Amino acid sequence: AQSVTQLGSHVSVSEGALVLLRCNYSSSVPPYLFWYVQYPNQGLQLLLKYTSAATLVKGINGFEAEFKKSETSFHLTKPSAHMSDAAEYFCAVSFNAGGTSYGKLTFGQGTILTVHP
């Protein structure tokens, strides 16, 4: 069975500060990993994804994440926070079976990012 744990339901940073959102996963087979962002009353937008290629993944809006198999982690970072980054962020996993994925996503509980001026 696969699962995702996001450490910290709320993270608060100052504008210009480093953003670090933590995600640990559990999967019995090689995973695909994703970070999505959700603005209030909207659907989810993909920030970035890991699909067994490069372990350091760059996404949109200056975000990146590093897949660390030994730590079963896929933390999301951004060097300098902007006010527009305030939103809820979800880490998700699907499993990679034989080079393909069935696609069902298992999500973490989400982390709300607040950015202070």
Add this chain to the structure above:
Amino acid sequence: DTGVSQDPRHKITKRGQNVTFRCDPISEHNRLYWYRQTLGQGPEFLTYFQNEAQLEKSRLLSDRFSAERPKGSFSTLEIQRTEQGDSAMYLCASRQSRGKQETQYFGPGTRLLVL
């Protein structure tokens, strides 16, 4: 690419009534997923289709829930005899199944409130 669309965006109903939601996926996507998101939680998988075939259903999908994708294009999710616990955001997503096109694109969701 017009994105995934869902209708309605909001639905208020009384307990015991039936509701139906529609999802229109991105046109070339043959896989379609339904998720449910309650307040303060991440989305939870409900069911998915490859073309018109419903290939997996979560245990969350009780007998009161039914989903269809009759022509392999749009999908509907019906909830019969709604209960207050059904209040949630219902999200639809679609993707291709060729190669490593693993990205699921989400619609804006339908927010259901059962009074």
